[in-house]
Amino acid sequence: MADNAEQHENAKAKKARSTSKLKSSGGKAKASETTTKKPTTVLDKVVVAIRSLKSGPKGCSRAAIQKYLKTEFDYENANALRTALKKGVSNDILVQTGQSFRVAADPIPKGAFKEEEIQIEDVKVGKDGEPTACNGDAVTVMYRGTLATNGYMFDKAKSFTFVLGAGEVIKGWDLGVLGMKRGGTRKLVVPPKLGYGKRGCAPDIPGNSTLHFSITLREIESQH
Numbered sequence: 001m002a003d004n005a006e007q008h009e010n011a012k013a014k015k016a017r018s019t020s021k022l023k024s025s026g027g028k029a030k031a032s033e034t035t036t037k038k039p040t041t042v043l044d045k046v047v048v049a050i051r052s053l054k055s056g057p058k059g060c061s062r063a064a065i066q067k068y069l070k071t072e073f074d075y076e077n078a079n080a081l082r083t084a085l086k087k088g089v090s091n092d093i094l095v096q097t098g099q100s101f102r103v104a105a106d107p108i109p110k111g112a113f114k115e116e117e118i119q120i121e122d123v124k125v126g127k128d129g130e131p132t133a134c135n136g137d138a139v140t141v142m143y144r145g146t147l148a149t150n151g152y153m154f155d156k157a158k159s160f161t162f163v164l165g166a167g168e169v170i171k172g173w174d175l176g177v178l179g180m181k182r183g184g185t186r187k188l189v190v191p192p193k194l195g196y197g198k199r200g201c202a203p204d205i206p207g208n209s210t211l212h213f214s215i216t217l218r219e220i221e222s223q224h
Contacts, residue, residue, distance in 0.1 A: 042084035043093065045073055050094075050103050059095070059102025062167070086166045090136030096167050096174075118175050119189035123214075126181025131220045133180045135165030140219040141177065146212045147205070148189065154204035159218065170195050172211070180217045188213040 039045045049068040053060045060068075062085065069075040085101060088094035094101045133139050144156040162168040164177055172190030180186060190211040192198070200207040 039073075042069075042075070042077070042080050043088050045069055045075065046081070046084055046088060046101070047093070047103055048072075050101060051106065055100070055102075057102075058097040058100040061100050065101065086136065086163060089165050089167075096165065097171065099167050118172050118191065118194055120176055121187040122184065123187055124183070124185040124216075126184035126217070130181040130183060131222065133164055133177055133217060133220055134222070135174075135178065137164050138162070138221040139164050139177060139180075139217060140221075142216045142218055144214045148210035148212055152204070161219075173213075173215075176213070177215060177217065180215075182217055182220050185214065185216045188215065 039048050046065055046069070049065045049072070050060045052072075053064055053068060055061075055064070062081075065085075066076070066078065066081055069081065085094065085096075088101070089096050092104055095104045138161060140159055140161045142158050143160065144153060146153045162173075165174050167174070170190065172188060172194035175194065176186060176188040176190070188211075190213065192208045192210060195209065195211045196205050196207075198207045200209055205211070
């Protein structure tokens with residue numbers, strides 16, 4: 001009888017230890033599941049940078065993101081960063097305003113800015129069936145730019161190519177060319193905040209200048 005009682009107690013103790021191990025193992029698995037994954041791609045690191053820097057409603061500047069990647073990830077490939085930002089914007093992961101970027105899924109902070117509007121006039125709409133310019137497309141345009149104050153022509157070109165929505169040009173162009181069809185022509189009135197702002201672009205564009213553009217879309221190379 002004593003031996004049976006001792007065996008019974010030993011069995012209970014063994015079961016208790018086994019149950020304890022299972023609980024401990026389960027707890028570890030759960031903790032592992034909730035651990036935040038380390039960023040692997042450049043775009044992942046950009047998202048971490050933007051969220052960590054906690055800038056204003058427009059997001060973080062390219063320079064601030066680049067500095068963060070160098071400091072926190074020891075990463076400083078400027079070309080790869082530029083490609084990642086383009087990819088993020090074209091895939092609607094990032095939202096770009098001028099040269100600043102924010103994460104599209106994140107709420108806009110209180111006190112968000114109200115962007116000045118651009119005036120767009122379609123002088124000639126491209127033919128039906130022609131492709132439409134979308135963010136991420138490489139577009140080639142012919143343009144002429146003048147100052148609103150005195151009509152001074154500060155720039156023109158018969159052929160200029162840039163990636164739409166990637167921040168390679170002023171914000172007024174990214175907004176004004178979006179949706180154009182090949183062969184179409186638009187007139188744009190670009191306010192200072194969507195152009196060169198308070199600083200202008202010396203020597204031809206003074207600070208706080210409203211700009212007039214005539215833009216003809218010649219070619220679209222889709223990147224999608």
